[in-house]
Amino acid sequence: MTKISAAITAVGGYVPQFVLTNKMLEDMVDTNDEWITSRTGIKERRVLKKEEGEGTSFMAIKAAQEVLEKRDLDPAEIDLVIVATATPDSLVASTAAFVASEIGASNAFAYDLLAACSSFLFGMSTAASFIEAGRYKKVLLVGADKMSSIIDYTDRTTCIIFGDGAGAVLFEPNMEGLGLQDQYLRADGKGRQFLGMEGGGSIMPATAESVANKKHFIFQDGKTVFKFAVSNMADVAERILKRNGLTGDDVAWLVPHQANKRIIDATANRMGLDHAKVMMNIQKYGNTTSATLPLLLHDYEKELKKGDNLVFAAFGGGFTWGSIYLKWAYN
């Protein structure tokens, strides 16, 4: 029997219209364009304003609809919708259920997947497993985050980094051996003291005090997270190469989480990869958390060729991190 592999067959993406530039941030906090550019690689990021649309689902739906159009797909054929996100529309009710209904995926079940900046990467593993097992034929995976909803725009250590956006891909069975080849995924809960949001969960429900103390905004010990991100992202990417007998020359593209250009450069160097093969859009969008990987695919889709070896790598809150090796399935 031919082995079923799980391939990406369409990509969609959406970023909000409002552009928040480094220059604008100079008027909001004590920072400057030179510092932000040299320390992170970011020049501007997008912010979803109320006038354009509300909530993470607004962007997720737009990205998902592009997938449907490109694939010319009847949404009723979708089996499962996964929304990878750290900023669901609200707690308890699944954002994915709302997205599925709004796009007409009337026969799908749907749920959210939360692993901070690794949400989409882990979602790829989940989506692919359902396809490989032969259980489902069409799994829509969306990565979407409205980071501006949990950012304190008076905190220069976080407000310069994050942005809003969404990307989506469709996973389908492939009989030519294309699609997801290998994965190396990890988590370490000790990391939650260095990156996260203290308020709003079951340990610290919202109170007047938690709001006054700004506990409903994201915090990060940037230096510590940077150290873990640099070594772990490079480690897993190198491990995936070795395990599959690949060198930098065999890789067409590195698809790295967009948290900091310096982390991405370090990963590419460890892989022995020419920097022209590194997908990068951090300068335009900043760190969109769950949306970075699919937004890269969306931006670079025209350059991808059937059979290309892609290595994905991400590191994020939790801590969570990992790498996936995937063969691109279409021109």
Ligand code: UT7
């Ligand atoms: O996606 C999830 C995973 N997240 C990450 O991977 C992020 C990892 N961390 C980072 O990318 C970096 O640590 C940051 C970009 C967040 C910060 O860069 P850094 O080079 O680690 O800076 P730092 O925190 O060590 O700060 C260096 C200096 C400090 O001043 P002193 O103490 O040297 O006088 C900061 O107060 O830069 C100062 N600083 C700033 N200056 C201008 C911190 N933020 C800013 C700012 N503008 N926005």
